[in-house]
Every structure is written in structure tokens, then in C-alpha cells.
Amino acid sequence: MSISRRTLLKLVGLTALGVTAEKYVSVHAGSTSAKLVAKAIGAGKRLAGTKPAQKVRLAMVVDLRKCVSEQGCTKCIDACNKAHNIPDFGESKDEIKWIWKEPYQDAFLDQENFYMKDEFKNKKVPVFCNSCDNPPCVEVCPTQATFKRDDGIVMIDWHRCIGCRYCMAACPYGSRSFNWRDPRPFIKDINPDFPTRMKGVVEKCTWCDERVSQGLSPICVDVCPGKALVFGNLNDPGSEVRQLLKDNFSIRRKPGLGTSPEIYYLV
Amino acid sequence: MYDSGKIIAGLIIFAALFTSPVWYDVLNGKALQRPDLVLPSKENQKECVAAAEFMRRDHMRLLNDWRYEVVRKGETYFSSDNGKEYEMRFTKTCLGCHPNTSQFCDQCHSYVGVTPYCWDCHNKPRNLSIQ
Numbered sequence: 110m111s112i113s114r115r116t117l118l119k120l121v122g123l124t125a126l127g128v129t130a131e132k133y134v135s136v137h138a139g140s141t142s143a144k145l146v147a148k149a150i151g152a153g154k155r156l157a158g159t160k161p162a163q164k165v166r167l168a169m170v171v172d173l174r175k176c177v178s179e180q181g182c183t184k185c186i187d188a189c190n191k192a193h194n195i196p197d198f199g200e201s202k203d204e205i206k207w208i209w210k211e212p213y214q215d216a217f218l219d220q221e222n223f224y225m226k227d228e229f230k231n232k233k234v235p236v237f238c239n240s241c242d243n244p245p246c247v248e249v250c251p252t253q254a255t256f257k258r259d260d261g262i263v264m265i266d267w268h269r270c271i272g273c274r275y276c277m278a279a280c281p282y283g284s285r286s287f288n289w290r291d292p293r294p295f296i297k298d299i300n301p302d303f304p305t306r307m308k309g310v311v312e313k314c315t316w317c318d319e320r321v322s323q324g325l326s327p328i329c330v331d332v333c334p335g336k337a338l339v340f341g342n343l344n345d346p347g348s349e350v351r352q353l354l355k356d357n358f359s360i361r362r363k364p365g366l367g368t369s370p371e372i373y374y375l376v
Numbered sequence: 377m378y379d380s381g382k383i384i385a386g387l388i389i390f391a392a393l394f395t396s397p398v399w400y401d402v403l404n405g406k407a408l409q410r411p412d413l414v415l416p417s418k419e420n421q422k423e424c425v426a427a428a429e430f431m432r433r434d435h436m437r438l439l440n441d442w443r444y445e446v447v448r449k450g451e452t453y454f455s456s457d458n459g460k461e462y463e464m465r466f467t468k469t470c471l472g473c474h475p476n477t478s479q480f481c482d483q484c485h486s487y488v489g490v491t492p493y494c495w496d497c498h499n500k501p502r503n504l505s506i507q
Contacts, residue, residue: 300499
């Protein structure tokens with residue numbers, strides 16, 4: 110079959126028109142179909158372009174007046190280490206830490222104060238991952254292994270971690286540790302229900318995401334003998350954390366950096 | 377053709393060396409064996425989390441889904457087509473029914489030559505010390 114020049118030009122014109130129309134239609138239909146998809150997967154708010162009013166923003170309150178870590182209490186640390194298979198290498202160079210203690214002055218560097226209550230001078234402050242509301246680690250992670258859950262927990266997906274350690278450089282609290290060695294041989298009593306980690310990945314406290322997903326509190330909160338740790342939803346005005354923050358003076362670690370840490374210390 | 381004798385002899389030696397791994401296994405009686413699976417026998421473990429047909433082909437996809445749901449979406453339960461709910465836990469759920477990985481997972485995996493790296497982190501059940 111041969112096409113005359115005239116027919117060819119007509120066809121080209123029609124095709125160009127068709128392509129433009131298709132683009133136009135799909136751009137405008139795109140938003141509706143995206144909405145339908147969003148509805149189907151229950152994520153309407155997220156895809157609609159506006160930031161949804163966050164329903165849950167989990168936070169932790171640490172009542173330092175009740176915490177007796179200076180007397181050698183390590184219940185929260187021990188329970189966490191056991192639940193999460195944290196190795197003990199017996200030296201600090203390769204140490205893996207999820208919860209650990211810092212002297213008051215080190216934990217709150219910007220609170221420099223030579224004269225203070227004796228009680229606080231010798232205080233060992235339990236510190237965790239702050240699950241910042243504006244987490245720098247999430248910003249720098251090249252594989253989205255570290256991300257913020259809808260409830261505010263800064264999570265780490267070990268399956269995606271490539272061990273580049275950008276997050277460690279970005280975290281101003283030193284909350285992250287790198288596995289320089291295979292941790293398995295250094296875990297005394299392996300809890301089979303929680304995976305260990307392997308050489309070459311970064312890890313940190315995840316506020317017991319595996320328990321929180323099931324409606325439980327983090328294990329440190331549950332085992333604290335003095336009930337010094339309180340966990341809850343900051344966006345619920347009736348929650349215990351909100352009440353505590355309303356009735357007491359609280360400080361946070363390095364708030365000036367703009368990371369918006371979500372652990373509040375009562376002093 | 378010059379030196380055809382040498383060339384043909386060389387080719388035969390080459391072919392013998394090249395296929396020697398196969399001969400080695402055949403002569404040692406280690407020829408490839410079909411996977412021999414030990415399936416769960418307990419009364420309450422008669423069904424897998426999905427149809428056996430599906431699991432045989434797509435268990436790695438299912439595991440990938442579970443991991444995505446748990447780690448990234450914070451979900452906990454998987455509702456199966458058989459009407460039951462299963463906790464999406466690798467060690468607790470899968471290995472709860474298939475505890476002896478060397479008589480199950482590894483059978484197929486060594487047959488097809490895949491070595492999932494999951495065990496670098498995920499634990500085998502405590503009661504079997506086959507870490």
C-alpha cells in the first residue's frame with residue numbers, strides 16, 4: 110500500500126494532536142485516578158499533597174527526679190539489651206548502644222551550669238534515640254533505610270542499610286552504632302524472636318517499634334521500677350505525657366539544633 | 377590437516393577436564409538429589425500460611441511482603457485465604473512450623489543453588505541448636 114503525501118501529512122497532524130490530547134487528559138485525569146488509588150490504599154491524605162494533621166506523635170517523658178540511675182540501676186538498659194540481642198564486646202571501641210547513661214552535663218551540653226542541685230550534678234541521664242520530629246538521619250540516608258513512621262518513630266530498616274554511616278555523622282546525639290564485627294558470638298542469650306544484626310549495618314534504639322505496633326509500650330518503660338519513663342501520644346491532649354508536660358518543667362537534648370527531639374526530661 | 381592427532385587428543389583432554397566436576401560427583405555417587413522435604417506433622421500445623429502451590433513458587437515474595445508490612449508499615453498480622461490470622465514473624469511463624477531448616481528450606485535451596493542471607497540476622501528456633 111502506498112500513502113500519498115497528503116494522507117501522510119494528515120496522519121502526522123492527527124498523531125501530534127492525539128499525543129497532546131493524551132498528555133492533557135492524563136495530567137488532568139491523573140489527579141482523580143491518583144485519588145482513587147489513594148482511597149483504595151487508604152492513603153488519601155498523604156497523596157493529596159497537603160501534609161495530613163498527624164494523628165499520633167509518640168513521645169517519651171523521662172522523669173529524672175524519679176530515675177535512680179546514679180544508684181546503679183540499669184533495669185531499662187538490661188531489658189532492652191536482652192530483648193534486642195545487643196552484643197557485649199567488653200570494650201567501648203566497638204560498643205553497640207541503644208540505651209545508655211550520660212553524665213548530666215554531657216547529656217545537656219547547652220545547659221552548662223557549674224552550680225546546681227547536687228542531686229543532678231552526679232546524675233546519670235538515660236539517653237535513647239530521640240526519634241526526632243525533624244530527624245537529620247532520615248534526611249541523609251541514601252537508601253531510605255532510616256525513615257519516620259506515621260506515628261513519629263524514627264525507624265531503621267536493616268534490610269536496606271548499606272552501612273554508609275551518613276546517619277551516624279548526622280545524628281547529634283550519637284544514638285547510632287555501627288557493627289564493626291559480627292555481633293552474634295557476643296550475645297550471651299539470644300532472644301530468637303528478634304533478629305540479631307550483622308557486620309556492616311548501623312543500628313539504634315527504635316522505641317521498640319515491634320511492641321508499639323502491637324499496642325504495647327517500649328520495654329524500658331514497662332520495666333522501670335520507679336515509673337520514671339512515660340510513653341504516649343503527644344497529640345492527644347488527655348494523654349499522660351501531655352499532662353506531665355503541662356504540670357512540670359521539661360528540657361530536651363540540644364533543642365537549638367532544630368531536630369525537635371521527642372524525649373522530654375523532667376528536672 | 378596438520379597435526380590432527382595432537383589437536384584431537386588435546387580437545388579430548390580439554391573436554392575431560394572441563395566436565396571433570398560432573399564426573400567427579402557422578403563417580404562419588406553424589407549426583408544431584410531431589411529435595412527431600414520434612415513437612416510439619418503436628419495436628420495444628422497442617423496448613424501453610426498460603427496454598428502450598430503458591431508457597432512453593434512465591435514464598436520469597438510473601439516474605440518480602442511481610443518484611444515490608446512489618447518494618448515499614450508497622451503491621452503485625454497477615455490474614456490468610458484460609459481464614460486464619462498469622463503474626464508476620466519470620467522465626468516465630470515460619471520456623472515455628474518449619475523448625476528444621478536443613479530438612480526443609482535448605483533442601484530446595486541447595487538444589488537450585490540459592491543461599492538466602494536472612495540467617496545472618498534472623499535466628500533459628502532456640503530448641504534446635506543448628507545455628
